[in-house]
Every structure is written in C-alpha cells, then in structure tokens.
Amino acid sequence: MENEILWGNMGHDNQDDIITPIRACTVGSNILQFEHLIDEMELTFGDAWGDLQVAEIVQFLTQEDAKTLELLVFALSNADANDHEAICQVVQSAATANIPSIVVAADISPAALHKIMRAGAQEFLPYPLPEGEMQACIQRINAPAPSAPEVSPMTDMVEPLPSTVKAGPGTKNGDVIVCHGLAGGVGTTTLAVNLAWELAAQGTSSVCLIDLDLQFGSVATYLDLDRKSAILQLLTDIDAIDDHSFRQALQVSGDKLSVFTSPKELVPLDILTNDDVKKLIAIAKSHFDIVVIDAPTTIVSWSQVLLEEATTYLGMMDIDMRSAQNIMRYVSLLEAEKIGYNNLRYVVNRAPKFTDLNGKTRMKRLSESLGIEIDFTLPDGSKHVAHACDHGEPLAIQAPKNPLRKEIEKMAKALMDEMTNLQNVA
Ligand SMILES: Nc1ncnc2c1ncn2[C@@H]1O[C@H](COP(=O)(O)OP(=O)(O)OP(=O)(O)O)[C@@H](O)[C@H]1O
Ligand SMILES: [Mg+2]
CATH class of the missing domain: 3.40.50.300 (P-loop containing nucleotide triphosphate hydrolases)
Structure with a gap:
C-alpha cells in the first residue's frame, strides 16, 4: 500500500474493485482520529475519495490519477505538528494545480493555522465539525466565482x-x-x-x-x-x-x-x-x-x-x-x-x-x-x-x-x- 491511496471506504483495500476516479483526498497522519470527517467525506464523495499521509500526497499529485481531484482536506492534529512546512508546500502546489484545500483542525496552534491559510488554503473548519459546516464549506468552494470583482459597499458609505x-x-x-x-x-x-x-x-x-x-x-x-x-x-x-x-x-x-x-x-x-x-x-x-x-x-x-x-x-x-x-x-x-x-x-x-x-x-x-x-x-x-x-x-x-x-x-x-x-x- 505504500505510496498508494487508501480508498474512501476506510479499511477497504481490495484494489481490484477500484474503478471510481478519485475526486477528493484527506491528508494527515491519522484520519481514523477524524471519524466525523470520514462520515462527511463518504456522504459527499461516496467511494471517490481517499486518504494519504503528507509525504505521500506530494507524489500522488504528480500522478495521472490526481487529474480528477477536486479537493484536498487536511485533517490535522498535534500529531502533524512537525509537518507544517511540508503541508504549506502541498497547499501551494495544489493551489497552483487549481485544487482547493480545506483545513480541518483538531488541535493545532494558531501560528501553524495562520501559515497554512497563508499558503493558500481556502477554508478552515474546527474539529469536531459544526453541524452542516463541511457541506456548506464545499458548496462555497464550488460556487462559481463572481463575474465582476466585489464592489465594497463601504465606498457608498465613505463618499457621502x-x-x-x-x-x-x-x-x-x-x-x-x-x-x-x-x-x-x-x-x-x-x-x-x-x-x-x-x-x-x-x-x-x-x-x-x-x-x-x-x-x-x-x-x-x-x-x-x-x-x-x-x-x-x-x-x-x-x-x-x-x-x-x-x-x-x-x-x-x-x-x-x-x-x-x-x-x-x-x-x-x-x-x-x-x-x-x-x-x-x-x-x-x-x-x-x-x-x-x-x-x-x-x-x-x-x-x-x-x-x-x-x-x-x-x-x-x-x-x-x-x-x-x-x-x-x-x-x-x-x-x-x-x-x-x-x-x-x-x-x-x-x-x-x-x-x-x-x-x-x-x-x-x-x-x-x-x-x-x-x-x-x-x-x-x-x-x-x-x-x-x-x-x-x-x-x-x-x-x-x-x-x-x-x-x-x-x-x-x-x-x-x-x-x-x-x-x-x-
Ligand atoms: N434590556 C433587555 N431587555 C430585554 N431583553 C434583553 C435586554 N438585553 C438583552 N436582551 C436579550 O437577552 C438575550 C441575550 O442578549 P445578548 O446576546 O445581547 O447578550 P450577550 O451578553 O451578548 O450574550 P453572550 O454572552 O452570549 O455574547 C437576547 O435574546 C437579547 O434580546
Ligand atoms: Mg454577545
């Protein structure tokens, strides 16, 4: 299994039935700690998602299978404390490839969160996930970008x-x-x-x-x-x-x-x-x-x-x-x-x-x-x-x-x- 994605149905590792293109991937040292997130991923992506360690995702992003990826979800706890630099790099590479990133944080320092958000992650969610927030977050990410830049209502307020x-x-x-x-x-x-x-x-x-x-x-x-x-x-x-x-x-x-x-x-x-x-x-x-x-x-x-x-x-x-x-x-x-x-x-x-x-x-x-x-x-x-x-x-x-x-x-x-x-x- 090394360097290969573990498919959405956790523990299901029979590679023969893998036919679904992968749409999303969680990244972190221990996805099993994020039970509620696993439920949300299955609800949204069915079998079309997987989980990788930080070290593995870098290689995966270069593979053909990664072409169908729509989203990375970083499931981070203090077990990932030493990986923040690497995580920032993955977030940046994903952003360059137009793959948005969400950070689900169980227990990480504000400084680390700050760095990862700066690296280009779109959204942050605390863990345990607030009810309905994961779905809302994915919807926001998938919402079409506004055709014109947002005009600040402040200009109306400041001018007169x-x-x-x-x-x-x-x-x-x-x-x-x-x-x-x-x-x-x-x-x-x-x-x-x-x-x-x-x-x-x-x-x-x-x-x-x-x-x-x-x-x-x-x-x-x-x-x-x-x-x-x-x-x-x-x-x-x-x-x-x-x-x-x-x-x-x-x-x-x-x-x-x-x-x-x-x-x-x-x-x-x-x-x-x-x-x-x-x-x-x-x-x-x-x-x-x-x-x-x-x-x-x-x-x-x-x-x-x-x-x-x-x-x-x-x-x-x-x-x-x-x-x-x-x-x-x-x-x-x-x-x-x-x-x-x-x-x-x-x-x-x-x-x-x-x-x-x-x-x-x-x-x-x-x-x-x-x-x-x-x-x-x-x-x-x-x-x-x-x-x-x-x-x-x-x-x-x-x-x-x-x-x-x-x-x-x-x-x-x-x-x-x-x-x-x-x-x-x-
Ligand atoms: N003087 C008042 N008369 C009647 N109702 C009031 C009055 N002041 C506040 N309330 C009501 O009390 C409730 C709590 O008010 P508010 O949310 O402003 O409190 P808060 O101190 O900001 O609370 P929190 O600690 O959760 O931030 C609200 O339903 C509000 O409508
Ligand atoms: Mg208040």
Whole structure:
C-alpha cells in the first residue's frame, strides 16, 4: 500500500474493485482520529475519495490519477505538528494545480493555522465539525466565482460623509468604545449593536462595529448580515491587512453603519495576537470616527489591548451575584497586573424600574459593596428586544418606542457629547 491511496471506504483495500476516479483526498497522519470527517467525506464523495499521509500526497499529485481531484482536506492534529512546512508546500502546489484545500483542525496552534491559510488554503473548519459546516464549506468552494470583482459597499458609505466630517478615509483617528460583558448573556451584543446604530444614526460621525467575540459573536445575526470568508482570511493574516482588504471585509447595515462581523468558522480566540488586535483597531480608527467593539466575555491576552485602546470601556452587568463576583475578579486582575482602568464604566442592564424600590436598593448595595459607580442603567425592553434580534434589525427599526431603545439612544448622545468635548480639549 505504500505510496498508494487508501480508498474512501476506510479499511477497504481490495484494489481490484477500484474503478471510481478519485475526486477528493484527506491528508494527515491519522484520519481514523477524524471519524466525523470520514462520515462527511463518504456522504459527499461516496467511494471517490481517499486518504494519504503528507509525504505521500506530494507524489500522488504528480500522478495521472490526481487529474480528477477536486479537493484536498487536511485533517490535522498535534500529531502533524512537525509537518507544517511540508503541508504549506502541498497547499501551494495544489493551489497552483487549481485544487482547493480545506483545513480541518483538531488541535493545532494558531501560528501553524495562520501559515497554512497563508499558503493558500481556502477554508478552515474546527474539529469536531459544526453541524452542516463541511457541506456548506464545499458548496462555497464550488460556487462559481463572481463575474465582476466585489464592489465594497463601504465606498457608498465613505463618499457621502457629512461635511462636518473633515478627514478622509484612512486619515482619521477615531474613538473606540468597547462593550465587554462581565458575565455571559448580560446583553452586551444587544448594547454594542444598538449603540453603534444610534451613534451612526446621528449622522455626524462615521461608525464601524467590530465583532471580536470571534467564536460565538452574534452581531451578524442581530443585523442579518453575512459572515464573509474574507473575515477569516484577514484574521489569520493581519500583517497583510491594508485599506483595501479592510474595506472589502466590511458590510453596511442600514445605510450608515459599517460592520466587521466575526468569522463564520469557529476559531480559537488566540488566533489573534496582541499586535494583531492593535493593528486591526488602528486601521479601523484610521477610517472611522467611532469604532464600537463587541468583546468576548472570556479574558484573553489581547483583552488588555482592548482596555488600553478604548476611549470608553463599557463593562456590562446584571444586578446579580454572578456579575458582582466577576467584577471583583476582573478588577483584582487589573490591579494585580497594574493595568490602568480609568476608562472602565459600568452599565447595568435590565435595571430596576423607577418604581421598583427594592430593586433600586439592591443596585445601590451592589455598587457600594463593590466600590463602583454605575454610569449607565438600561431598562428591560421585554420580548420585543429578542424579537428585534431574531429579525436581524436594530431596535430603532423594529421597536423605536421601546424603553431600551430610548435609553440606548440617550446613551449614544451622551457618549457622543463626551467624545466631542474631549476632542475639543485636545
Ligand atoms: N434590556 C433587555 N431587555 C430585554 N431583553 C434583553 C435586554 N438585553 C438583552 N436582551 C436579550 O437577552 C438575550 C441575550 O442578549 P445578548 O446576546 O445581547 O447578550 P450577550 O451578553 O451578548 O450574550 P453572550 O454572552 O452570549 O455574547 C437576547 O435574546 C437579547 O434580546
Ligand atoms: Mg454577545
């Protein structure tokens, strides 16, 4: 069997019945570790696929049998850790022969993934495979290329900027507002999306919303936007980001808000380094007056960069023990690491109504016991909020009179005034 392909039906090695031309091939040191992938390959390619080791695929690509190949799927785990250079070369040779590559990664370092994607792999999927993603990925790869180059919707957005906005694209130095949920599910994305929308709706500043909740970011869902494949390409190669590629990755929601969604693939949070995050923020600030970032609740190495870069860092919380304990842990970490946090401001979501005296007392006790000021309170907006999220529209469109929308609108005006005053002082 050496140097010969092991056919799709794993363990079936009777070469006499091999009549099907091979359409796809998995590559990696141990395909048997990827049971779910084997199922997906059989579902898509039947018997017309095989499996080879990295060392074997190089030779196979030169053979006549390889002419029918439509796809390479690299099934990689840390057992392939020493083969990354060779894998990059195979990806490049396959790309030259117009054979696309998908990387299915069980446990490989972000640096290795970055290199392989740069070498020309089209798509990345985590393993275990998210439901339906393998099929969707193959469909995307097989989709006919657009006949004309994609025209960035940003050009529509950037050109007609109001006359009050003097600086042109790429020359600004925008403010950054980070929304960080101090516990999961406290309403951070709802705030980030609606705040960004209200800031943009004021019409005086260009606004970009960036979803850095890379794994489970829901900005795209809440604004009914695609998750473009360009996003993963940019995130895996931020060094190569330029004005053009950044603009190409953006989409416009409504006619004012530009959005950089999270990728459609589930990626590790450490796919980004601190420098990557700095660079992404720098390019966004150079194009927009205001950059709103939806940050992951999980603290990662680049969380510090977000705090340092933020003009205003909004710590979002509920009035409950979970949020209170997380705030204590978060602030202790900042103190221990001697990280400044003067820009940290607390937002209580689903805050008690004016008439809820018990609730107000609880909120007061919480802020006293934590020794924090609560800067903004947002009311419960009832089921209309989830309804707007599910419909992929901001509250301003779906429920303009909703109390939560009104409060976020006020918050946007207050933050805008503060930023303008700060700029005037500077
Ligand atoms: N003030 C509010 N009133 C009513 N519903 C709200 C309010 N804030 C958020 N929600 C609802 O709560 C749910 C969670 O909100 P959201 O996704 O914004 O939270 P999150 O903190 O971003 O969650 P995750 O930790 O998963 O990122 C959504 O269904 C949203 O519609
Ligand atoms: Mg969220």
